[in-house]
Amino acid sequence: MYIGDLHIHSRYSRATSKDATPEYLELWARKKGIDLIGTGDFTHPAWRQELEEKLEPDENGLYKLKSEYRIRGEGAPDGRRPRFVVTGEISSIYKRGDRVRKVHSLLVLPGLEAADRLARRLELIGNIHSDGRPILGLDCRDLLEIMLETCPEAIYVPAHIWTPHFSLFGAFSGFDRIEDCFGDLTPHIRALETGLSSDPPMNWRISALDRYQLISSSDAHSPSKLGREATLFEGEPSWGGVHDAIQEGKGLAGTIEFFPEEGKYHYDGHRKCGLCISPGESRIYGNICPVCGKKLTIGVQHRVEELADRPEGYEKPGGLPFESLVPLPEVIAASTGCSAAGKKVQEQYEKLLSGLGSEFEILRQVPVEEIGKTAGPLVAEGIRRLRGGQVERTPGFDGEYGAIRLLSEEERSGLEGQLSLFSSEEIRKMKEMEEEGERKEKDRVPALQKSRKEEEEGAAEAKESADFPPNALQREAIRREDRAVAVVAGPGTGKTKTLLSRLLWLLNQRSVDPSRITAVTFTNQAAKEMKERLKKMPGGKEALEKMRIGTFHALCSRLLSEQGRTPVLADEGYSIRLAQKAKEKFGFPAGEGKFLREISLYKCGLPRPEQAKAKDSAESDAVGAQTAFREAFAWYQDQMRSDGVMDYDDLLLAGLKLFSEAEGEGARGMRKGFDYLLVDEFQDINPVQYALIRAWNRDGKELFVIGDPDQSIYGFRGSDAGCFHRLQEDFPNLARIGLQENYRSTGRILQGAVSLISHNPGGRRGLYAAAGDGQRIRIVTAPDERSEAIFTAKEIGRLVGGIDMLDSDENGGLREGRMRGFSDIAVLYRTHRQAELLEACLRREGIPYVVAGREDFLAQDNVRSALYFFEALLHPGNAFAMERALHPPGEENGAETFALLAKKYGKKVRSQKPIRLLEEWAKDRRLEEDEGLRRLADMAVLFPDMEAFLDNLVFGTEGEIRRNSGRKFSPDAVTLMTFHGSKGLEFPTVFLHGIRRGLVPLELAGKEGDVEEERRLFYVGMTRAKEELILTTSKMPSAFLAEIDGECVEREAVGKERREDEAVQLSLFDFLT
Structure with missing residues (x-):
C-alpha cells in the first residue's frame, strides 16, 4: 500500500511558497512518507519546462526526480523515492442557469506530452500564463469535453467539492446535482475530492454520490503542507494503477483525512464579526448574521445537510476505510500547549523524523512507547489519543481554520515529564492567552439585530421582454394606424419591445401580408434577435420567409442581388491601400483615414471640413486642397469601378438609384414590400438613408420610426438628430409619441444620466425609472492611467466574488448587490487605444474578456x-x-x-x-x-x-x-468596447473608463469636438448600466463628471501617486506574463 497526494500547487500559483519546486516537493514527500505526489499546475509553461528539466520517466508511466536534484538529509530518508504524476487545477467561473458558477477541477494526466497538448488547447481559451491555477470563463462541461478530446485517458475530478466559494456543491456558486454541472458528460466523472472540510461519512449521507470514488488531497500551497489529506492505494505506484483506482475503484484502499472541523469552512459564520455557529443556529437567524445583518458564509456542514437524504452517522455498506489525522507539528503543539510554528515544536518534529521515520509512519504505525522515548509522554499521549479519535475540536468557519485539542492544561500537568520541553512559565502564559481569548469571545456575543433589507430593488429585468404587457404609451405606439408615426424612445424604455410588438400587431391583429412588411435595424445583431423572436411566435417562421428584416446595407445588398446586380464590397484593407495611392498621386495633406471619412461625407451630400474652410477663406491653400480632393475622389471611384467593387456608401447609393430609376409595374412590385416600413434607431440615419426611407415607402401605407435624439452619436458619419424634425416637415400630420418609463436602469443611475444630458438643448428630460433607487454611481479617481486600469481589473475580481479562495477570504463578501458573472460586466471607453493597458491588467489578474470593435x-x-x-x-x-x-x-x-x-x-x-x-x-x-x-x-x-x-x-x-481574449469555446467573459460600440446593449455592471479631460469630450489636435454629441455619447455609455455604474478617472477629470447630480453619486480615491522611477519599475514587473 502507498500514499498519494495528487492535488498540490507550484510556486507559479497565487499565494504559494517560493519553495514549491520539484526538489523541495520531493524532499517533503520523503519527510511525510508520501510515495506519489501530483506535479500541480501543468498548464503553466514555465512550470512544465522546469518539470521537463528536473524529472525523468520511471518504468511505470510516472516520473521521478533526477538524482542530481535530490536534497539529502534534513530528516528525510534517502531510501524513499517518491513518484510524480502530472496534475493541475483549473478554476472555472461562468454563468449557468442565471447564476454565477465557480468550480475548481483537478485534472490528472498520463504524462508531460499530454500536458503540452492540453495546455495548447486551453491557451486558446484563456490566459494560462499568469497563474498556475488559471481562471477560465469556461463551463465545466466544456472543459471536460476539451480534456476528453485532447487526452481521452486523462482523469477529471471535481476538486474539494464542498468548499463554499469554488466547488461543485459550494453553497455560494455550486450545483445541487452533478448532472446539473456536467450534463451529458456526467458518466465520465468517476471520482470526487472530498476537501479539507468534509470526510467520507459526510459524503455518504448523499445517496447520489454512492457510485463515485472518494479521494483526498492536501491542496498544498507549500511543500510542508503536503499530506494534510491523502489517498491510499494498493500495490506499487504506476499510471495504470492510479487510473484504475480513481476511475474504477480497483486498488483504491481509502483516504487519510483532516478532521473536517479543522477545515476553513466547516461551520457557518462571519470571521469579521467573530461569529461561528452551527447550521441549526443559522437557520434560526435565517442565514443572516446577527451582528452585521449581512448574509452568513454558509459552511460545508450546512450544505451537506441541505443535500443529504440520509441521517447523520450513516455508514455506507462497503465504504472504504479512512483515518482522521492531524499534521505532526500540530499534534506536538496540541499535546504540549505550544505554537505549531514555534522553534521548539519544529526542533522536536525534526528529532522525531530523524529517530523514528516519516511523519505518516509516526502518526500511524510507530508504537506509542517508542514515541514516548524520543518525544516524552505528552506527545506520546497526544498521538495515542489521535489514533483513538479522542480529539476535542473547534470548527473552522468563513475562511478561518478550526483547531483541535488533545490535552488540557490539567492533563498535561498531571503527566510525568511535562517540564522537559516546556517551562511552567510558558504554560502559565499560554493559559492567560487562552483566558483572554475566551473573554473576548464572550464580549462578542451579540443580540440579534434586525436583518438588513434585501438588496435595494434592482432593475426590473423581465419587464422589457416582449411577452410582458406594454404600458399605455407603448400600446399607443404599437396600435396607431397613422400614415407616419415617430416614437421618441429614451434609453431602456422598451424600444425593441415596442418595435417588435408593432410588427406582431401588424401580422396577428391587422392580418397584414408579411411580404408587404420591411423592418430596418441598425445592427445585424438586432435583426438576428428580431428574427429569433419571430420564429418563436405562432406562424412566425412562415412570415419571416416573406418579410424583409435587416440593416440598410444588408437590405440594399439583397435588393440589388434580386435584380441580378450582386454587389462586391471593397474591404477595409483595400480602401486604405487605395487611399494611400491617392494620397501619393495627388499630394493632399489628409491621412488615409481622414480621406476615407471625407469621401463618405461627400457621397452622403454633406459638407466636408475642408469645404467649410474653403468657404470661409479665399486662401489658395484651402482652394488647392479642394481641388486635390476632387481629383483624388474621381480617381478613387474610377479605380473601384475598374476593380468591380463598391464601398458601403456606394451600396446605399446603388440601392437608392435602383428605386429612383424603377418605373411601372417593376417599381410598384419592389415598393410593395415596403408598404409597412418600420425603422429602428432613426436618430442615427444619414441623408442617403433618409432618402432610401422616402423612396422605399413613397407610395406606402404606413411608416413607423423609433429612436432617441439624445442618443444620436454618429455625426461624423453624417447622422443628424434633427431627422425627427425633417420627418415632421415631410409628414405634417406625423403622430409623435414619447416613451418615458425606463425599465433598464435603477433610479440613481437614470437620475445621474438625465442630469447630464439635460445640459444639452431641450430642457430637463422626462424619463423616470420603473425600478428602485439602487446603488449610487461611483466616481473613482486614481492617480494615473495605470492605477486606474489596475483598479478596474481588481474591482472586477471583487465583483465576481473573488477569483480565488484567497480573494474570497479577504473580501469577506461583496460591497453591495449580488455576485456577478464575467459576462455581466462591461468596460467602456472612448477610444480603442485605451483598451491596451486594460487588457494587460486583466490578463495579469487572469480575467477572461472579449474586445468588440474594428481594429x-x-x-x-x-x-x-x-x-x-x-x-x-x-x-x-x-x-x-x-x-x-x-x-x-x-x-x-x-x-x-x-x-x-x-x-x-x-x-x-x-x-x-x-x-x-x-x-x-x-x-x-x-x-x-x-x-x-x-x-x-x-x-x-x-x-x-x-x-x-x-x-x-x-x-x-x-x-x-x-x-x-483567446477562447475556443465561447463562455463567460468581460466585454471591452468603445462607447459607440455599446449602443443598444446593456449590462448589470458597467465601468466607464478613462473619463478625463481630452478623452471625454474627445479632443483631436488640441481641439474639442462637438460637445453636444460627445455628451450624448457619454449619456449612451451611462445608460448601458442596469444596476451598477462605476466611472473611473485620473489626474484631470472630465468636465462632464461635474454635470452629474451629486445626490446620486459617491466619490472615492484609489491608489497613490508614485515616483516616476518607481512607476517604471512597477510597470515592467507587473506586465510580465
Missing part, C-alpha cells in the same frame, strides 16, 4: 490574404476576392499556392468551424506566430461557420465585431 490588424496583409482566400473558396464568382487570393502581396507563386490550398480546404470550408480553418491555414503558411492572424482567430471563436464570420466582418457594426 487596425484587420488591414494587415496576412489577415487580408486569409480572408480573401476563404471568401474566394466560398464564392468563386467574386472576381475581386479571387484576384487578391491568387495574387497576395509579396508572393510570386500565389496562383500555385492557392491551387494547392484550395484542394485541401475546398471541402471543409463549409463544414469546419472558422477558428480551426484559420489556425490550420496559418500553420500551412508558417504564420503561427503572426499576431494579426491570432487576433483574427480570436474573433472567429464566436461564429459557427466561415460564411457567418465573413458576413459579420462585412456588415457588422462596431459592437458586433468582437475579439476574444
Whole structure:
C-alpha cells in the first residue's frame, strides 16, 4: 500500500511558497512518507519546462526526480523515492442557469506530452500564463469535453467539492446535482475530492454520490503542507494503477483525512464579526448574521445537510476505510500547549523524523512507547489519543481554520515529564492567552439585530421582454394606424419591445401580408434577435420567409442581388491601400483615414471640413486642397469601378438609384414590400438613408420610426438628430409619441444620466425609472492611467466574488448587490487605444474578456490574404476576392499556392468551424506566430461557420465585431468596447473608463469636438448600466463628471501617486506574463 497526494500547487500559483519546486516537493514527500505526489499546475509553461528539466520517466508511466536534484538529509530518508504524476487545477467561473458558477477541477494526466497538448488547447481559451491555477470563463462541461478530446485517458475530478466559494456543491456558486454541472458528460466523472472540510461519512449521507470514488488531497500551497489529506492505494505506484483506482475503484484502499472541523469552512459564520455557529443556529437567524445583518458564509456542514437524504452517522455498506489525522507539528503543539510554528515544536518534529521515520509512519504505525522515548509522554499521549479519535475540536468557519485539542492544561500537568520541553512559565502564559481569548469571545456575543433589507430593488429585468404587457404609451405606439408615426424612445424604455410588438400587431391583429412588411435595424445583431423572436411566435417562421428584416446595407445588398446586380464590397484593407495611392498621386495633406471619412461625407451630400474652410477663406491653400480632393475622389471611384467593387456608401447609393430609376409595374412590385416600413434607431440615419426611407415607402401605407435624439452619436458619419424634425416637415400630420418609463436602469443611475444630458438643448428630460433607487454611481479617481486600469481589473475580481479562495477570504463578501458573472460586466471607453493597458491588467489578474470593435490588424496583409482566400473558396464568382487570393502581396507563386490550398480546404470550408480553418491555414503558411492572424482567430471563436464570420466582418457594426481574449469555446467573459460600440446593449455592471479631460469630450489636435454629441455619447455609455455604474478617472477629470447630480453619486480615491522611477519599475514587473 502507498500514499498519494495528487492535488498540490507550484510556486507559479497565487499565494504559494517560493519553495514549491520539484526538489523541495520531493524532499517533503520523503519527510511525510508520501510515495506519489501530483506535479500541480501543468498548464503553466514555465512550470512544465522546469518539470521537463528536473524529472525523468520511471518504468511505470510516472516520473521521478533526477538524482542530481535530490536534497539529502534534513530528516528525510534517502531510501524513499517518491513518484510524480502530472496534475493541475483549473478554476472555472461562468454563468449557468442565471447564476454565477465557480468550480475548481483537478485534472490528472498520463504524462508531460499530454500536458503540452492540453495546455495548447486551453491557451486558446484563456490566459494560462499568469497563474498556475488559471481562471477560465469556461463551463465545466466544456472543459471536460476539451480534456476528453485532447487526452481521452486523462482523469477529471471535481476538486474539494464542498468548499463554499469554488466547488461543485459550494453553497455560494455550486450545483445541487452533478448532472446539473456536467450534463451529458456526467458518466465520465468517476471520482470526487472530498476537501479539507468534509470526510467520507459526510459524503455518504448523499445517496447520489454512492457510485463515485472518494479521494483526498492536501491542496498544498507549500511543500510542508503536503499530506494534510491523502489517498491510499494498493500495490506499487504506476499510471495504470492510479487510473484504475480513481476511475474504477480497483486498488483504491481509502483516504487519510483532516478532521473536517479543522477545515476553513466547516461551520457557518462571519470571521469579521467573530461569529461561528452551527447550521441549526443559522437557520434560526435565517442565514443572516446577527451582528452585521449581512448574509452568513454558509459552511460545508450546512450544505451537506441541505443535500443529504440520509441521517447523520450513516455508514455506507462497503465504504472504504479512512483515518482522521492531524499534521505532526500540530499534534506536538496540541499535546504540549505550544505554537505549531514555534522553534521548539519544529526542533522536536525534526528529532522525531530523524529517530523514528516519516511523519505518516509516526502518526500511524510507530508504537506509542517508542514515541514516548524520543518525544516524552505528552506527545506520546497526544498521538495515542489521535489514533483513538479522542480529539476535542473547534470548527473552522468563513475562511478561518478550526483547531483541535488533545490535552488540557490539567492533563498535561498531571503527566510525568511535562517540564522537559516546556517551562511552567510558558504554560502559565499560554493559559492567560487562552483566558483572554475566551473573554473576548464572550464580549462578542451579540443580540440579534434586525436583518438588513434585501438588496435595494434592482432593475426590473423581465419587464422589457416582449411577452410582458406594454404600458399605455407603448400600446399607443404599437396600435396607431397613422400614415407616419415617430416614437421618441429614451434609453431602456422598451424600444425593441415596442418595435417588435408593432410588427406582431401588424401580422396577428391587422392580418397584414408579411411580404408587404420591411423592418430596418441598425445592427445585424438586432435583426438576428428580431428574427429569433419571430420564429418563436405562432406562424412566425412562415412570415419571416416573406418579410424583409435587416440593416440598410444588408437590405440594399439583397435588393440589388434580386435584380441580378450582386454587389462586391471593397474591404477595409483595400480602401486604405487605395487611399494611400491617392494620397501619393495627388499630394493632399489628409491621412488615409481622414480621406476615407471625407469621401463618405461627400457621397452622403454633406459638407466636408475642408469645404467649410474653403468657404470661409479665399486662401489658395484651402482652394488647392479642394481641388486635390476632387481629383483624388474621381480617381478613387474610377479605380473601384475598374476593380468591380463598391464601398458601403456606394451600396446605399446603388440601392437608392435602383428605386429612383424603377418605373411601372417593376417599381410598384419592389415598393410593395415596403408598404409597412418600420425603422429602428432613426436618430442615427444619414441623408442617403433618409432618402432610401422616402423612396422605399413613397407610395406606402404606413411608416413607423423609433429612436432617441439624445442618443444620436454618429455625426461624423453624417447622422443628424434633427431627422425627427425633417420627418415632421415631410409628414405634417406625423403622430409623435414619447416613451418615458425606463425599465433598464435603477433610479440613481437614470437620475445621474438625465442630469447630464439635460445640459444639452431641450430642457430637463422626462424619463423616470420603473425600478428602485439602487446603488449610487461611483466616481473613482486614481492617480494615473495605470492605477486606474489596475483598479478596474481588481474591482472586477471583487465583483465576481473573488477569483480565488484567497480573494474570497479577504473580501469577506461583496460591497453591495449580488455576485456577478464575467459576462455581466462591461468596460467602456472612448477610444480603442485605451483598451491596451486594460487588457494587460486583466490578463495579469487572469480575467477572461472579449474586445468588440474594428481594429487596425484587420488591414494587415496576412489577415487580408486569409480572408480573401476563404471568401474566394466560398464564392468563386467574386472576381475581386479571387484576384487578391491568387495574387497576395509579396508572393510570386500565389496562383500555385492557392491551387494547392484550395484542394485541401475546398471541402471543409463549409463544414469546419472558422477558428480551426484559420489556425490550420496559418500553420500551412508558417504564420503561427503572426499576431494579426491570432487576433483574427480570436474573433472567429464566436461564429459557427466561415460564411457567418465573413458576413459579420462585412456588415457588422462596431459592437458586433468582437475579439476574444483567446477562447475556443465561447463562455463567460468581460466585454471591452468603445462607447459607440455599446449602443443598444446593456449590462448589470458597467465601468466607464478613462473619463478625463481630452478623452471625454474627445479632443483631436488640441481641439474639442462637438460637445453636444460627445455628451450624448457619454449619456449612451451611462445608460448601458442596469444596476451598477462605476466611472473611473485620473489626474484631470472630465468636465462632464461635474454635470452629474451629486445626490446620486459617491466619490472615492484609489491608489497613490508614485515616483516616476518607481512607476517604471512597477510597470515592467507587473506586465510580465
